[in-house]
Amino acid sequence: MSINFTLIGQMITFALLVWFTMKYIWPPLFDSLEERKKKIADGLAAAEKGQEEILLAEKRAKVVLKEAKEQSSEIVNLAQKRANEIVEESKGSAKKEGDRLIVAAKAQIEQEIQQAKEGLRQEVASLALSAAEQILSAEIDKTRHQDIISKVSNQL
């Protein structure tokens, strides 16, 4: 074995290899590694954030649901109340209307009574007149009443 000029040749080759590796091989590969590392870290962070957001959203959804339930029950209550009110109101107005109708009917009845009374009165009057006429015609005596008639005819 002997050390000889091969050594120098090998050293040159070695230097070239190291230089090339340093310049063209290490940086791009290492950068891509670092970049991927960063990407993965970012992805993991994003996933974690997403999970947190889901939790938050779930919480919010629960709150919203609770509120909605409360609101709906409130609305139902209100509606029931309103319905009761309407029923009461209509009951009242119906009573009023009935009263009014009764009053009107009474008035009409009164009026009809009055009319009937009036009719009866007229009938009684005419009956009395005709009775009086008949009595008069039966009572009249031409001789006795000649001078009355002549007096009237004289006045003409």
Add this chain to the structure above:
Amino acid sequence: MATEVHAAEGATGYIIHHLTPLHFGEGFWTLHLDTLFFSAFLGGLFIWFFKTAAEKATSGVPGLVQNFAEMLIEFVDSQVKDSFHGKSKLIAPLALTIFCWVFLFNFMDLFPVDILPSIGSAMGIQYLRVVPSTDLNATFAMSISVFCLIIFYSIKIKGPWGFAKELMFQPFGPWLLPFNLLLKLVEEIAKPISLALRLFGNLYAGELIFILIALLPWYIQPVLSFPWAIFHILIITLQAFIFMVLTIVYLSMAHEDH
């Protein structure tokens, strides 16, 4: 089989033949062409693979190539982050290059010892040693480069005076200056030498054992080479890992100011 081909040269001849590099030139100016070729080829393979991954790199869903590249990058990056606390654009890519390159060097060890040399001899190449990390030049090239970086960063971070002070006054204080200096120099110089020799020794020995197994009769070979190859899968990864981690540790030591 190979045993018969090299029977004329004997077992020793076979081993020596396998461990002799394809060389060119004389003395210091010798070039081990096989080491240079295979290391450059494997470096190219490494670059090609990672370049493909880098070009298609997205931060979205990664493909198969990118996934594998990213796995290695993350592995190296975690090693660097574990031991190195400063900021440096060099250390992580350096560690990645060392790990992959050394691993690919060592991986050549798992090819059956005769395949590539046989193909080589068919093409007229007499000697072919396919595992670059069984060549001291290859391992020392890396460790000396790392050593240069250690010195460079030591001086850059601590300043020339700070580095000199560390060499002279630690660990025993200024009264034992020559002793400190000696200790520190040995410590520093031991770093590249141990780095290079550890890798070289492991792989050289491993390859030698593969060659020795290849010398045995054919019916024994699988029984031995199979477990050794399995064990070697561990060894080659471990050696690449050790080289990388020690480089990171040494460089982080260079960055630490006392």
